[in-house]
Amino acid sequence: MAFLTTFYAFLFYFAALVFVSGVLFKITQYARTPAPLKIPTTPAPTTTSGVVLRMMREVVLFESLFRGNKWTWIFGWMFHFGLLLVTLRHLRYFIEPVWFPIELVQPFGIYGGMAMIVGLTGLWARRFLVDRVRYISAPSDHLILALLVLIGISGLLMKFVFHSDIVEIKAFFMGLYAYDFQPLPSDPLLLLHLFLVALLLIIFPYSKLLHAPGLFFSPTRNQADNPREVRHIAPWAQQLEQK
Ligand code: HEM
């Protein structure tokens, strides 16, 4: 028991460190990468506010995926929206007092968990059933989907079948903020859920999950279509011009 608590405490310190420093590192790298060419995907907005609006539609509605493939869109959107609700519902374990909007979202978080699994199943089935997609699917594509499905199923099983003591779980995670280890319940399903979550955090900074922050740095999405009005020069080219 004491061993498990200590093991999970350090596992989560490690996972949080890898996740935060890894994602910050990648974001800095993305931000510093020069975009020498003007390459917005056209038809593109010609103003910055237009770009912000298009980016918002892309993030919230997956607009370009909708144009590209309706099946992938419906399953992809279900999964991501479900994941958002699940994340909001989970915030109750990490904050005290729990904010009112997070209290409101609790029941929807459960439906979010179900939507997440349905979406992931559809996305995964596509990797077996659609020839073109099967051909380009790497083992990591399957493994990430498997990881998320397992996290979701273990979570739903905890919710509906093998309950765990949520008050103790919250005490454990709140304790981690102050380096004060509170006993973690030793239910196998909870330990599995948490182990897989730690794994997800650890692989995040060097896997395709980086598409989440990466999208905002994509020149095809974050540039305005104004090459005639504003001359586009990458920062390193500006330095060359001054010489
Ligand atoms: C800004 C937030 C995010 C946006 C806008 C976004 C958008 C997208 C889009 C458009 C796809 C492409 C679907 C396709 O064409 O195959 C995708 C795939 C995927 N996303 Fe996200 N995503 C976000 C955050 C996340 C997060 C936080 C996770 C998980 C922790 C995640 C997990 C996945 C996975 C696993 C796939 C691949 C599904 C497959 O293999 O078919 N996404 N995402």
Ligand code: HEM
């Ligand atoms: C350290 C982080 C996490 C902790 C402490 C945690 C803990 C839990 C607990 C205790 C439950 C059962 C809820 C109940 O009985 O009412 C649960 C459910 C669930 N978890 Fe997690 N979880 C974490 C991260 C995640 C992540 C990252 C995902 C998704 C990728 C996830 C997906 C789910 C789902 C889908 C459910 C079922 C629906 C629900 O009750 O919210 N969990 N989680």
